[in-house]
Amino acid sequence: MKRLSILLVGAAVAISGATISFASTDAELKAAVEARQENMKQRGKELGALGAMLKGEVAYDAAAAQAAADALLASVTVDQSGFWLPGTDSDTFPGSRAMPAIWAEGSKAGEEGAALVVAAEAMVATAGQGVDGIKASMGGVGAACSSCHKAYRAPKK
Numbered sequence: 001m002k003r004l005s006i007l008l009v010g011a012a013v014a015i016s017g018a019t020i021s022f023a024s025t026d027a028e029l030k031a032a033v034e035a036r037q038e039n040m041k042q043r044g045k046e047l048g049a050l051g052a053m054l055k056g057e058v059a060y061d062a063a064a065a066q067a068a069a070d071a072l073l074a075s076v077t078v079d080q081s082g083f084w085l086p087g088t089d090s091d092t093f094p095g096s097r098a099m100p101a102i103w104a105e106g107s108k109a110g111e112e113g114a115a116l117v118v119a120a121e122a123m124v125a126t127a128g129q130g131v132d133g134i135k136a137s138m139g140g141v142g143a144a145c146s147s148c149h150k151a152y153r154a155p156k157k
Contacts, residue, residue, distance in 0.1 A: 029088050033096050036083035039075055046072040047141065050127065054134045062128045069127035072141070073120040076113070084109075090154040102152040112148035119144045 049068040052058045087093065089100040102109045119140035126133035 029085060029093060032083055032085040033088045033093055036080065036088075036098070037095075039078065039080065039083060042075045043072060043145075046075065047145075050123070050134050050138065054131060054138060056131075060131050060134075062130070065134060066124075066128040069120070069123045069137075073117075073124050076116050076120045080113075097154045097156070099152050099154050107152075109148065109152060112144065112151070116141070116144035116148070 046068040049058075050065060050072075053060045053065055084098070084102065086103045088096050089098050089103065090096050091100055101107060119137065123134070123137040123141055126137045
């Protein structure tokens with residue numbers, strides 16, 4: 001499963017470069033940005049639920065923790081090939097925070113995405129095991145998110 005997930009993320013990033021030749025309208029670019037932003041919001045929602053349990057802001061609930069972890073994994077493994085179209089970067093598309101470097105030759109965005117999949121899979125395996133299970137996996141998820149955001153997300157304007 002882990003290897004398949006990594007391959008899917010890598011394929012999505014590779015396909016996104018090929019997709020641009022077919023996506024040229026403002027409506028298509030806008031839809032791509034909105035889809036990726038919605039996906040990121042979903043990730044944030046699930047991480048927020050897990051983080052609230054970890055911090056003790058809400059009582060730990062094994063079923064809710066597992067559901068959040070499962071939803072997180074689903075959001076990071078969904079086909080994102082249509083989310084990351086060149087021309088939807090922060091320099092050229094209003095409202096986007098994706099830096100042009102994500103599409104540059106030598107970009108490690110695919111590797112960053114694969115690391116997030118591995119971390120989310122670890123969260124799925126541990127979230128239902130108590131707060132300590134969330135704690136054991138949250139660092140890996142946070143590190144994967146942070147490394148990509150630092151390299152490829154522009155600051156808020």
